[in-house]
Amino acid sequence: METDSSVRLAGLVANSYSAIPEVEAVALAGSRATAFSDEHSDIDLYVYVSETIPLGKRDEIATGAKRAEIGNNIWEPGDEWIDADTGISVDVMFRTTPWIEDQLDRVLRRHEASVGYSTCFWYNVRNSQPLFDRTGWFAKIQEVAGQPYPEELKRAIIAKNHPILRSNMSSYVHQIELARERHDPISVNHRVTALLASYFDTLFAINEQPHPGEKRLLRFAEQLCPKRPPQLEVLMTAALDQPSTHNLNALLDGLDAVLKQENLFP
Numbered sequence: 001m002e003t004d005s006s007v008r009l010a011g012l013v014a015n016s017y018s019a020i021p022e023v024e025a026v027a028l029a030g031s032r033a034t035a036f037s038d039e040h041s042d043i044d045l046y047v048y049v050s051e052t053i054p055l056g057k058r059d060e061i062a063t064g065a066k067r068a069e070i071g072n073n074i075w076e077p078g079d080e081w082i083d084a085d086t087g088i089s090v091d092v093m094f095r096t097t098p099w100i101e102d103q104l105d106r107v108l109r110r111h112e113a114s115v116g117y118s119t120c121f122w123y124n125v126r127n128s129q130p131l132f133d134r135t136g137w138f139a140k141i142q143e144v145a146g147q148p149y150p151e152e153l154k155r156a157i158i159a160k161n162h163p164i165l166r167s168n169m170s171s172y173v174h175q176i177e178l179a180r181e182r183h184d185p186i187s188v189n190h191r192v193t194a195l196l197a198s199y200f201d202t203l204f205a206i207n208e209q210p211h212p213g214e215k216r217l218l219r220f221a222e223q224l225c226p227k228r229p230p231q232l233e234v235l236m237t238a239a240l241d242q243p244s245t246h247n248l249n250a251l252l253d254g255l256d257a258v259l260k261q262e263n264l265f266p
Contacts, residue, residue, distance in 0.1 A: 229254025
């Protein structure tokens with residue numbers, strides 16, 4: 001019942017946006033577009049525009065909501081509200097068409113890596129469900145996103161993210177050691193989070209899989225990454241429960257073993 005309500009609501013919202021001339025396409029992504037949704041999953045809609053939509057038009061679409069935040073620019077430009085009839089949260093993000101095209105070019109043509117999450121926008125487009133596509137533009141960029149994983153991109157991501165795990169002088173492991181010596185748990189937590197971002201960026205690159213984002217990463221790794229360290233969840237849990245040098249090195253030793261097996265060790 002919940003899934004049916006979510007599907008209907010997503011379609012209704014997408015239909016409302018389709019009446020706005022600036023809207024080129026609307027796509028459903030996030031948990032609702034995968035097999036991993038649950039009762040806590042909201043509806044993540046991506047609205048692709050040729051130019052910025054006035055806030056007044058955006059506010060009209062959320063009319064009657066229990067609670068609404070229109071013009072929320074904390075991450076991507078977006079709106080968020082709770083549907084009055086179903087109680088389902090709707091999270092809308094707005095992207096210009098040139099911007100997302102450049103994000104795909106960045107990884108698929110220019111092979112540029114980031115520190116963590118290098119290929120998340122690629123994954124997002126590739127795994128979205130189109131709900132509205134005015135001219136067929138979104139179908140074309142999904143075709144671009146469907147291409148094989150570039151070898152140059154894989155090596156660029158590994159080269160950028162692997163050394164900062166523990167090889168470089170300012171590596172995350174070294175920073176965590178210093179933070180523990182300073183009795184600074186907030187800094188420890190911050191650096192562990194950064195380490196995991198580069199860890200998973202490397203792991204998904206090894207497996208030539210676009211990065212699925214920040215949620216349910218162990219489940220995605222199990223599903224998408226046959227080339228992964230044995231007992232990954234056990235090692236990850238130990239490193240999170242107690243980010244000691246021993247536990248972090250055990251986690252990273254497993255990743256290094258996979259890199260060496262695949263002849264990808266930097």
